[in-house]
Amino acid sequence: MFAFLVKRVIQAIIVMLVISVIAFSIQDNLGDPLRELVGQSVSEAERQKLRNKLGLNDPFLVQYWRFLKKALHGDLGTSYFFKRPAVEVILNKLPATLELVFGATIIIVVFSVPTGVFTAIYPKHWLSRFAMAVSIVGISIPVFLTAIMLIYVFAVQLGWLPSFGRGDTVSVYGWSTGFLTKDGLVHLILPCIALSSIILPLFIRLIRAEMLEVLESEYVKFAWAKGLSRRRIWFLHALKNTLLPVITVGGVQIGTLIAYTILTETVFQWPGMGFLFLEAVNRVDTPLIIAYLIVVGLIFVITNTVVDLIYGLVNPTVKLARPHGGGE
């Protein structure tokens, strides 16, 4: 268990380092910090002096090392646009994005498992056929289109739900949340549905495919031959084996989900990190861009490590602990 954990953590650190190198290279080449600090009318000699003073003419590795040290202290530069520390600006918007992701994840988990299992056990049922048809259409509609259409139908035409923003939020220990107000919750509905709209059908199809295969396996046949109840066979013997590979896929999809937040937040003008990032790109606000990369990289690496750990704990064929006694 310990060795497993250590291995994963080391892997995570390596990936973060790679991300930091990439982020720093981008910072080095993109945009000119001098431009933001001084005006146009400063002479070239003055500029060079300023560059030397700021250490911008030092060799790559030296600058990188400086960057790394500052990063580890939480300093990723100052946003050109906001004139505040980039990290602060990003972390300010973090709750909005995380709540969006959380809402979408709930929708995915709650709907995909029962639907996937049902369509595998009763493939010819009309509900199953309907679910599969809806799924393939759902996969074919890009996230931003779903978002736009949801807005058009529910906000513009029907006027039932709001079309942008987070609504009223409440601050709990510094975390601004939309879950505690009715207005906040209402604002969460359409964006969460939009964000989940491609991944949900994906999981339904995945769970169904896995379950179908598992239901044909020898151990399930043996379970029938033992005379166990249908419930037990479906929900213990079959389901556990079905969900294991789904956990692995889930880990990979987290990356996709984060990318999709950019799209969703843009459409709904949701004040989260993704929207912020896009604006930063348009304004070439380099510190903010790389701050976003680092933060997202960190989230990505942490969630992947956690998913790996969960998988290792849940799957007994993965050797986490010292092996028990051997064979004959």
Next chain:
Amino acid sequence: MPLLEVKNLEVKFAMRRGDLTALRDVSFSIDKGERLGIVGESGAGKSVVAYSILNLISKPGYISGGQILFQGKDLSKLSPEEMRAIRGDGISMIFQDPMMTLNPVLTIGTQMVEALHAHREISDQRARAIAIEKLVQVHIPSAATRFAQYPHELSGGMRQRIVIATALLTDPLLIIADEPTTALDVTIQAEIIELLLELCESSDVGLILITHDLSVVGQVTQRVLVMYAGRIVEEGLTHGIIRNPRHPYTQGLIGALPQQTVPGGRLNQIRGVMPSLANTPSGCAFHPRCPHVTDICESVMPEYSIFDRSRVACHWVKDQLGDVGEQKINETPAP
């Protein structure tokens, strides 16, 4: 009354282009404590017979005719709940590959104890005790520690023993073993066969042993059915069939055994392959591969020539008996 009586069993597979017959007119019976073998090449329908008994045929297969009488009750007509009560209780089944038969994500203990809980109202403690008892019976060392282990932590031979132990938990009257040794190493095979023999003799449990391996059949069973293309082509006492096979197919099977080959000589093979369900030849299904084929074999399905303790479905054999008609040959059981 025989323990299990199968009468004119017919099983079909519903395909888009029409139904295909997998089993036709399969009839046999087995008494309490008796050991019956079913042999034939892959595709002969042996496993289908086994699955039919417990009504476990995967779609699109279905039982289209006949009766399966277990202690007088027709299993093919039971409700799902009644059938569930028999599976694992009156009749247990074990499969070929113990690595695939045991669920990789559940402990051995869970998989054994649940078999008891499904059929008996007993406490966990009592169930555990019975399970340990059975594990000891199949000669598994340190039985109690196996409970917390997972299938992948054990060797193939151990896993198959555990599967057999699981099948014995409810003290069934009949065990169906579908190719129980095929997936195991040769040395382990011998141990498992011995184990099965020992268990059946000591507990008076009936056994239906399905295999393509004639040497296994020779060691374990008292009677044997030979199947080809969904039909029983020969049936008789094991030692009789092995020493004196009548049906050309059976002769081919026995002749193909390595023991029968003269050292340095070619292995005898039956030329051709078992036909698939969709391409069953007319008349006697074996006629394209039969060394004694005559005209009538292509058009008419042979009926059974019935002897004292055996029967054969073959035109050629019938001809051999010739004008003398059917003879009732008195067959004595093996010494």
Next chain:
Amino acid sequence: MTTTTWERFKDSSFYWGFRRDKVAVASLAVLCVFVAASFLAPLIAPYNPYDPTQIDLMNSEIPPVWIAEGDERFLLGTDGQGRDLLSTILYGTRISLTIGICAVILQAILGVSIGLVAGYRGGRLDNFLMRVADIQLSFSTLMVAIIVLAVFQGLFGAELYERLAILMLILVIGIAEWPQYARTVRASVLAEKKKEYVDAVRVIGLGPMRIMFRHILPNTLSPLLVISTLQIANAIVTEAALSFLGLGMPITKPSLGSLINSGFEFILSGVWWITIIPGVVLIILVLVMNLLGDFMRDVLNPKLYKE
């Protein structure tokens, strides 16, 4: 008197299954119509949306012809700049399809080569390549594309970027997705390697390259066919998302995604067609490709590719 390849194909269960599956036939028909219409755009489009002389700002925001204020000259209405929507959609679909197909060709060339080598050579090279593939797979293509394109847009500036947009999109999507092809091919290669004909051919003395490309590769085509359709669909969606964000095709040479983006600001005021109609076209295009891909997977049933 040997049968031609076409005759053997018509006899195969693949073709048989295809003709019986009405959904598959319908999907293929729709797809052909789209592809034909878009590549024939210069011939059949009523206007040329790239020609500034044909665009009149006075014509902007005209609804489709079936609505009250519609105009017969513009069947599907006009966009915010006065361009005929039908023509722009035709040209836009052509761009989307071009980028999708070219990106997938790039992915395929990269992925198949790497997969063949990894699978055939095995050993540490294989381990290393597959590790890289795994890591790359866990990074979402969309995320990587956004970052790369954002950085390049910042570096090149808007004008240069506009001219390079198509190339950049093809490169980014092409390079980001090679692992899919590599893994599929490698799995096939590993399975084929065990078969006897490989040993036979090696004994004859053929070099590894020849063995890989002329002998093993043809046997791995079936799973490749399945993922290709799906990958093209994915590439089109990714490109649409990137264009929607403003990181893909510019509004002067719009793909479906850019069109949807340009129409978005109008949707709250009831001018829906600029966004919705290209959106529907995009959905149908991707849908038929997904349906075909699903069908092929069911029929060819390669157990190697399950996602």
